[in-house]
Structures are given as C-alpha cells and as structure tokens.
Amino acid sequence: MKILHTSDWHIGRQFHNVSLLEDQRHVLDQIVNITRQQNVDVLLIAGDIYDRSVPPSQAVALLDNVISSINQLKIPVIMISGNHDGAARLSFASSQLAQAGVHILADLEQISRPVTLKDKHGDVVFFGVPYADPVSVRHVLGVEASTHDEAMAQAIASLKPSMPKDTRTVLLSHCFIDGGEESESERPLSIGGAERVSYKHFAPFDYVALGHLHGRQYKGANTIRYSGSILKYSFSEEKQIKSVTLVDMGEQGVDEVTQVPLLPLRDMRTITGELTGILEQGRHDLKKDDYLQIRLTDKHAILDVMGKLRAVYPNVLHIERPGLMAANPQQSARREQLKKGEFSMFSDFFEQVNGEPLTKEQQSYVSQTLSDLHEKDLLQKVL
Numbered sequence: 001m002k003i004l005h006t007s008d009w010h011i012g013r014q015f016h017n018v019s020l021l022e023d024q025r026h027v028l029d030q031i032v033n034i035t036r037q038q039n040v041d042v043l044l045i046a047g048d049i050y051d052r053s054v055p056p057s058q059a060v061a062l063l064d065n066v067i068s069s070i071n072q073l074k075i076p077v078i079m080i081s082g083n084h085d086g087a088a089r090l091s092f093a094s095s096q097l098a099q100a101g102v103h104i105l106a107d108l109e110q111i112s113r114p115v116t117l118k119d120k121h122g123d124v125v126f127f128g129v130p131y132a133d134p135v136s137v138r139h140v141l142g143v144e145a146s147t148h149d150e151a152m153a154q155a156i157a158s159l160k161p162s163m164p165k166d167t168r169t170v171l172l173s174h175c176f177i178d179g180g181e182e183s184e185s186e187r188p189l190s191i192g193g194a195e196r197v198s199y200k201h202f203a204p205f206d207y208v209a210l211g212h213l214h215g216r217q218y219k220g221a222n223t224i225r226y227s228g229s230i231l232k233y234s235f236s237e238e239k240q241i242k243s244v245t246l247v248d249m250g251e252q253g254v255d256e257v258t259q260v261p262l263l264p265l266r267d268m269r270t271i272t273g274e275l276t277g278i279l280e281q282g283r284h285d286l287k288k289d290d291y292l293q294i295r296l297t298d299k300h301a302i303l304d305v306m307g308k309l310r311a312v313y314p315n316v317l318h319i320e321r322p323g324l325m326a327a328n329p330q331q332s333a334r335r336e337q338l339k340k341g342e343f344s345m346f347s348d349f350f351e352q353v354n355g356e357p358l359t360k361e362q363q364s365y366v367s368q369t370l371s372d373l374h375e376k377d378l379l380q381k382v383l
C-alpha cells in the first residue's frame, strides 16, 4: 500500500500581510499530481489543514477543490485536526463524507474508531489522535493528565484496546516530539516547555504520520516522521526543502520511505548586500518574484528603500539594516551625538532628493536649525 503523508497545509495563511493562497494552490496541485502519478492508495493530512479555526471563504473553496480532485481519483483521504484548526467546524458532515472516502478524525471521543483500508496483504488500520490540550484530554477521556506527554500517553492507552493483533497500523498525530527541531512559524502548544511528548508512545505503530513541526524530520525511528509543511512559512525555513512523504507499506510494515519535493511558485529567501548591488543583480534575476527578506549593509540612511527595492523585486516583504546599526554601535542618547545623527540623516535625505550634496552654506543653516530646535527642546516634543 502506498501512503502519501502530508501535514501543515495552513490554507488561508498570510505572510507579512500577503495572501499565500495562490502559492498554496500551486503546491496542492502538485500533491494531486503526485497522488495520481505514484498510484497512491491513501492521502494523509496530519493536522493544520487551515491556518485559522474560522478560515476565510477562499481557503474553504481551495480545500474543497483539492479534496474533490483527490476524490475523483477514488483515493481515500484521512485527516486529523491540528492546533490551528477548529475541530468542530472541520468535522462538518464528517460521517457522510466518510462514506465517500473522506475521513475527518477531529473528535477525541471517536479516537478508538479507526479507518480500515485493505491491500493484497490484508488490512491496514489508521488511527487518528486529533490535536488536544491536556485539559480536553482529561475532560473527554476522563483520565488524569497535566502535561502534553501525559495526555498523549493516555490517548494512546485509550485506543490500544481497539488495535487489532497482527495487523499493520498507522497513527496520525499532531504534537511536538521532544528533541524535534522548531521553525519560526509554529504556534506554541503551551508556554514553558510542557508541550513536548516522548516518541516512545508511538512504538506500537508501523508508521506514525506527524504534523506540527514545519521542517521535515524523524525522531526515534525512521517510521516516526514529520512530513513538514507544504510551503516555507517563515524566513527561518529558507534552507529547508519542502516535500511530501511517500510511504511504501509492505506485508510486514514499512518497506520504504521517500520524500517527494514540492516546488513553490515563489521561493522564500534572504539577499544580503548594498542597495546598488542588489538592484543591479535584480535586473537579471530570473526569480525576482520570490518572497524576499533584504539585509542592507549600507551604512547611510536611504530614502524610500522599500519603494526602490520593490521596483525591481516586487515581493520584498522585510528589510533589515545591519549596516545602519554597525555605523552607530553605541547609540547614546547624548544630545551632541543625537544632533550629529540628525544632521547626517538630513544630508543623506537632501542628497537623494536633489541629486547633489548640501552646500557649505546649507550645511551651516541645517546645523543651526537643529541646534535651535534642541535648545527649545522642540525636537523632543515633535519626535
């Protein structure tokens, strides 16, 4: 049986106020194609299907579209809710959808009711533990649990009696495995480190399809894996390769695990350098539509940096000015230094607007004006 493990779609997410819907549609189309080309038997989504519990209507339409395409291929889909999803909304019409092969496991109460699929070797049983905090686990399962680790232990214990003997089993779970590597785009599950769970709870399963951490990785065993998110959702992920995980389940369990890369419509990357160099490079850059973070090393103030950069790179989302900080390593509030800073900022500004530097006469006028302002303490009030 070929299982395609995906997670953290985060449909409807925005990045620096830019909608990523088009980028998400682009990679989700690839997932549909991979499903078809690789003769996948079941598609898994290990939580964070949407980015918010009340997703925007275009996000709902996109998910609807993807699920319909998969369904037309007669391939079942099994998903669990993540910490970003609204479990109750996600499970709308779930029992009817299950009859059509779309299994939404978002209700902790149903944790002992797996989805069973068949191949030539027999059954493969899929359990799902929807994301739940310890409070909900205590409440719904009627057990003691104060940490995420205890809650996971209890959840697994409560579904164990339903695990058939001598049958291949798969678990979907959305959690933070202790020792896993974080990115900057995951929302913490709890404050203060009590969010981590041990991989040891997952030992009874032949394969564990995890969601939550956005970098692909495995912990404890090659078969306890995060597929990672479908796109880079922070600049901290710029070096990560985004992919989906294709699991070949043989007669005795997992035979092979392959990561199939996803190619983004626009990549996310950082460019470091001086403005003139970056603008020059941009004129020949074939990937100028990428989402960019620019680290400008120029040491002087520049007028309308964002406007200048976006004229060449339209999707610059963030600018850092390490050069400007380096020029003033010890920013002191002493008045003389402050005056000097204002003067040089104004002369940079003047030169950019006029195309030529301040004359001697203008320089003395500006510095006199700044002194006057300081004397009257006006500048403090204006600023």
Ligand SMILES: [Mn+2]
Binding pocket: 008, 010, 048, 082, 084, 186, 187, 212, 213
């Ligand atoms: Mn996530």
